[in-house]
Amino acid sequence: MMTGLDELRFDNSYTRLPEVFYERVKPTPFPNPHVVSVNSAAADLLDLDPKEFTHPEFAEYFCGAKLLPGSDPIAMLYAGHQFGHYVPQLGDGRAILLGEVRNQKGERWELQLKGAGLTRFSRDGDGRAVMRSTIREYLCGEAMHGLGIPTTRSLCIVAGEEIVWRESPEPGAMLLRMAPTHVRFGSFEVFYYRRQHEYLKMLADYVIEYHYPHLAESENPYAGLLHEVAVRTGQLVAHWQAVGWAHGVLNTDNMSILGITLDYGPFGFMERYDPTFICNHSDHRGRYSFQNQPDIGYWNIRALARALSPFVGEADVNAAPEVYEKAMLGKYAELMSSKLGLLETHAGDDKLVTDLLNLMDSSRADYTNIFRALGSVRQENPTAPSELRDHFLHREAFDDWTVRYRERLQAEKSNDAERSMKMNSVNPKYVLRNHLAQQAITQAVQKKDYSEIDHLLYLLSHPFTEQPGMEAYAAPPPPGEPAIIVSCSS
Numbered sequence: 001m002m003t004g005l006d007e008l009r010f011d012n013s014y015t016r017l018p019e020v021f022y023e024r025v026k027p028t029p030f031p032n033p034h035v036v037s038v039n040s041a042a043a044d045l046l047d048l049d050p051k052e053f054t055h056p057e058f059a060e061y062f063c064g065a066k067l068l069p070g071s072d073p074i075a076m077l078y079a080g081h082q083f084g085h086y087v088p089q090l091g092d093g094r095a096i097l098l099g100e101v102r103n104q105k106g107e108r109w110e111l112q113l114k115g116a117g118l119t120r121f122s123r124d125g126d127g128r129a130v131m132r133s134t135i136r137e138y139l140c141g142e143a144m145h146g147l148g149i150p151t152t153r154s155l156c157i158v159a160g161e162e163i164v165w166r167e168s169p170e171p172g173a174m175l176l177r178m179a180p181t182h183v184r185f186g187s188f189e190v191f192y193y194r195r196q197h198e199y200l201k202m203l204a205d206y207v208i209e210y211h212y213p214h215l216a217e218s219e220n221p222y223a224g225l226l227h228e229v230a231v232r233t234g235q236l237v238a239h240w241q242a243v244g245w246a247h248g249v250l251n252t253d254n255m256s257i258l259g260i261t262l263d264y265g266p267f268g269f270m271e272r273y274d275p276t277f278i279c280n281h282s283d284h285r286g287r288y289s290f291q292n293q294p295d296i297g298y299w300n301i302r303a304l305a306r307a308l309s310p311f312v313g314e315a316d317v318n319a320a321p322e323v324y325e326k327a328m329l330g331k332y333a334e335l336m337s338s339k340l341g342l343l344e345t346h347a348g349d350d351k352l353v354t355d356l357l358n359l360m361d362s363s364r365a366d367y368t369n370i371f372r373a374l375g376s377v378r379q380e381n382p383t384a385p386s387e388l389r390d391h392f393l394h395r396e397a398f399d400d401w402t403v404r405y406r407e408r409l410q411a412e413k414s415n416d417a418e419r420s421m422k423m424n425s426v427n428p429k430y431v432l433r434n435h436l437a438q439q440a441i442t443q444a445v446q447k448k449d450y451s452e453i454d455h456l457l458y459l460l461s462h463p464f465t466e467q468p469g470m471e472a473y474a475a476p477p478p479p480g481e482p483a484i485i486v487s488c489s490s
């Protein structure tokens with residue numbers, strides 16, 4: 001059964017917590033709002049009738065001009081470690097939680113409007129988001145979902161007559177994003193460092209009740225929570241490393257308690273393979289470089305463990321980072337093995353992976369396209385097809401690697417046709433390359449032409465399916481094109 005906008009079933013469970021957890025605040029709308037893009041896959045999660053997308057009220061509801069019946073909007077309090085330093089109060093400075101909708105399957109989806117105006121937590125900010133960053137987050141959330149990576153989802157973008165000042169004036173927009181909860185590591189840290197352990201416990205109980213209910217009966221549910229978050233975070237980071245993606249701002253306030261990708265800012269898919277890849281222009285020291293992400297996950301789990309330490313025994317607090325690391329390494333090995341099309345685990349598989357990565361590193365080969373092309377290796381041929389081989393500067397070294405790869409495939413009696421089909425379902429054809437996002441942004445900002453956003457949304461929602469005539473979307477940017485600079489100012 002499809003639901004109308006005014007029939008969504010709100011619950012607003014977070015508002016049942018004491019008021020120190022949030023501020024009740026209404027969004028500040030834009031004048032003359034219009035819909036930029038709607039994602040029907042996310043609307044489906046709310047059982048929302050697609051007829052509603054063209055309803056005149058749709059833009060008003062999702063730019064805060066009208067409140068959805070039953071919604072009780074709040075901005076959530078949190079703190080966090082930013083670039084290694086504790087900041088005692090952050091909170092939703094520009095995102096407003098409209099509330100939580102329960103769908104017919106009984107799932108809870110929080111509706112959060114990003115760029116919705118000032119809150120008590122805005123500090124020096126203006127409460128707004130620029131169209132540019134909104135389009136990037138909207139598309140990347142769905143791209144990650146398409147890739148099978150846990151993430152917040154994107155429902156829609158609404159724009160209006162609103163100019164936002166960054167380095168220069170830019171059109172503003174609002175993004176409606178969805179997650180079962182937006183609670184972060186920093187939501188716990190704030191009460192730990194304020195020594196408000198009663199609130200800390202309430203938050204842990206809340207998260208367990210709604211999001212980890214199976215832990216409620218365990219001997220120490222808080223230790224169970226820490227353990228599960230460590231595992232999920234480890235698996236999440238493994239996914240990022242395997243797909244070649246960097247978050248850019250892995251502060252503890254951007255770490256989800258559900259282990260989903262949260263708060264897309266200056267993120268980047270690696271194009272030329274480079275482990276030192278830094279996607280965030282403001283990250284001068286490369287704290288959040290691609291290769292540092294696994295260590296940062298470890299650091300962040302330690303911060304969460306410390307925040308939960310009043311209720312978790314010392315042994316479990318100390319074990320959490322190792323739990324994380326084990327989950328991360330295990331998942332990474334599994335994902336890389338499937339990227340190579342291997343069905344079994346053999347000694348030396350990790351070396352096969354690192355040797356390939358090292359070859360890619362010295363050739364600065366395109367990470368996504370190399371893995372996609374690897375499916376074309378045939379066991380009867382002594383060398384890889386030239387469209388793959390030619391990506392490498394040291395072709396003989398790559399030929400040597402190919403020999404080992406063929407031997408490894410033969411060792412498990414791999415079937416080439418089946419293998420390449422399987423590999424094409426784990427090695428994407430399309431990822432959100434910066435220049436692709438930029439094309440959609442330029443058209444939207446300069447011409448109010450939003451068609452490229454919808455086109456990319458479709459392509460990235462099906463990243464493994466080759467679409468006829470779309471070869472350009474799988475290619476790196478043309479040589480000589482200046483790099484697109486992305487930073488925190490969004």
Ligand code: AMP
Nearest residue numbers: 090091092093094122125126127128263
């Ligand atoms: P981020 O780096 O985007 O995760 O944001 C860090 C903190 O700054 C969060 O508390 C945000 O809510 C806040 N913030 C970022 N941009 C703005 C803005 N334009 N206005 C108000 N608060 C902001």
Ligand code: MG
Nearest residue numbers: 253254262263
């Ligand atoms: Mg954030």
